[in-house]
Amino acid sequence: MLLAVLALALIILDAKTDLLKPLREQFTGLSAPLYWVTSLPERIGEWGDDNLTSREDLLAENAALRSENYVLKQKLQKMAALTAENAHLNELLNSSEIVDEDVLIAKLIGVSPDPRRHEIVLDKGSNEGVFVGQAVLDADGLVGLVIETSPISSRVLLIVDSQNAVPVQVLRNNVRAIAEGTGIIDRLHLRHVVATTDIVEGDMLVSSGLGRRYPAGYPVAKVYAVEANPGQAFLTIKARPLAQLNRSRHFLLVFSDDITESGNEAGEPGNE
Amino acid sequence: MNNNQARLVLILISLLLAFMLAVSPLPDQWRWLRPNFVALVLIYWVLREPEVVGITLAWLVGLILDGVTGVYLGQHALSFAIIAYVVIVLHKRLRMFSVAQQAMLVFILLGLDQMINGWIDLVLRGGREELLLLMSAVIGGALWPVVVALINRFHGRLSSSY
Numbered sequence: 001m002l003l004a005v006l007a008l009a010l011i012i013l014d015a016k017t018d019l020l021k022p023l024r025e026q027f028t029g030l031s032a033p034l035y036w037v038t039s040l041p042e043r044i045g046e047w048g049d050d051n052l053t054s055r056e057d058l059l060a061e062n063a064a065l066r067s068e069n070y071v072l073k074q075k076l077q078k079m080a081a082l083t084a085e086n087a088h089l090n091e092l093l094n095s096s097e098i099v100d101e102d103v104l105i106a107k108l109i110g111v112s113p114d115p116r117r118h119e120i121v122l123d124k125g126s127n128e129g130v131f132v133g134q135a136v137l138d139a140d141g142l143v144g145l146v147i148e149t150s151p152i153s154s155r156v157l158l159i160v161d162s163q164n165a166v167p168v169q170v171l172r173n174n175v176r177a178i179a180e181g182t183g184i185i186d187r188l189h190l191r192h193v194v195a196t197t198d199i200v201e202g203d204m205l206v207s208s209g210l211g212r213r214y215p216a217g218y219p220v221a222k223v224y225a226v227e228a229n230p231g232q233a234f235l236t237i238k239a240r241p242l243a244q245l246n247r248s249r250h251f252l253l254v255f256s257d258d259i260t261e262s263g264n265e266a267g268e269p270g271n272e
Numbered sequence: 273m274n275n276n277q278a279r280l281v282l283i284l285i286s287l288l289l290a291f292m293l294a295v296s297p298l299p300d301q302w303r304w305l306r307p308n309f310v311a312l313v314l315i316y317w318v319l320r321e322p323e324v325v326g327i328t329l330a331w332l333v334g335l336i337l338d339g340v341t342g343v344y345l346g347q348h349a350l351s352f353a354i355i356a357y358v359v360i361v362l363h364k365r366l367r368m369f370s371v372a373q374q375a376m377l378v379f380i381l382l383g384l385d386q387m388i389n390g391w392i393d394l395v396l397r398g399g400r401e402e403l404l405l406l407m408s409a410v411i412g413g414a415l416w417p418v419v420v421a422l423i424n425r426f427h428g429r430l431s432s433s434y
Contacts, residue, residue, distance in 0.1 A: 013345075
């Protein structure tokens with residue numbers, strides 16, 4: 001009886017306050033080896049893929065990567081010119097310049113066993129400078145943000161979790177919206193979009209950087225259904241995340257000056 | 273190593289294995305079907321050794337599971353304490369049951385565990401209640417004979433000598 005009351009008190013304390021955070025961090029740190037051990041079969045498979053391939057396969061892969069590299073380099077050349085032009089235009093407009101972001105590559109070591117929660121565990125923690133609130137990407141788009149760190153691991157809340165939302169804008173016309181997680185791994189909803197808004201199927205959504213949680217300009221999702229119901233004031237817009245949320249094994253943790261300092265800046269509005 | 277120590281080691285190892293099964297990665301759609309392995313092993317030990325594994329230990333194991341899986345601290349502590357209480361109250365009768373009859377009760381207990389956790393999640397986080405969750409309790413009940421047979425292989429040697 002006493003234990004039941006104690007458990008209920010713990011649940012409420014944990015859900016509503018930050019008091020239990022140190023304890024949770026301890027648990028996250030202690031459970032990292034457990035997640036690491038359970039991801040071993042997958043790692044061995046990966047190692048096998050790397051080390052037990054034939055020479056022909058390696059040569060073919062090498063050739064494919066080299067040609068991809070040339071294509072990317074060609075695009076980069078264009079990018080350099082565009083970046084310079086963009087910076088110049090921004091200067092003319094007197095707006096702040098766009099900062100380059102540093103990234104840290106992390107490996108996936110665990111997935112939340114609770115099917116109601118979309119969370120993953122990565123193998124980099126506060127020892128490598130990972131902090132709570134940091135944005136996480138994969139090769140295709142925005143993945144989520146760090147909600148818990150231990151020295152050797154960190155827990156990431158995916159953008160599709162029902163507790164998460166990302167400020168986005170449409171790439172085509174810069175219309176802003178908020179993409180909310182639904183708890184379904186391949187679906188985001190845009191909330192409170194008025195019926196006359198110009199969003200159509202196939203529109204690309206990129207992070208807008210509003211709210212200072214996520215860095216601006218990263219691809220988030222692609223709209224695949226726009227339903228207008230005359231009985232409702234808002235459109236029902238569904239989008240599919242671009243990041244391979246349930247397939248990627250490697251993730252990028254973004255370090256941008258803007259985001260790390262957001263805590264201080266948010267505290268003193270109107271300083272800029 | 274005497275019998276008591278051996279028993280404690282066996283309890284620890286079986287729980288550790290259950291924890292590993294509980295966090296091992298599964299495809300997204302399959303996560304709904306994973307039975308609560310830790311609860312299964314815990315029920316076994318409360319049933320066999322109620323003097324060693326009681327309500328308090330069950331509560332602690334639940335708390336560790338909460339910490340490891342990243343849900344609200346106390347969720348599984350609550351449900352495991354309730355499960356342990358029911359098993360302790362019924363343990364004399366349960367031992368007389370056949371394994372199939374025990375499996376029915378295990379199914380009910382695992383379903384209770386899922387429902388308590390589902391309700392807490394529903395109240396604190398919102399979202400939908402999924403009846404699919406009870407599927408994992410059905411699978412857990414079906415796995416009960418396997419768990420009993422597996423642990424009995426090691427445990428039987430210990431308990432036969434006293």
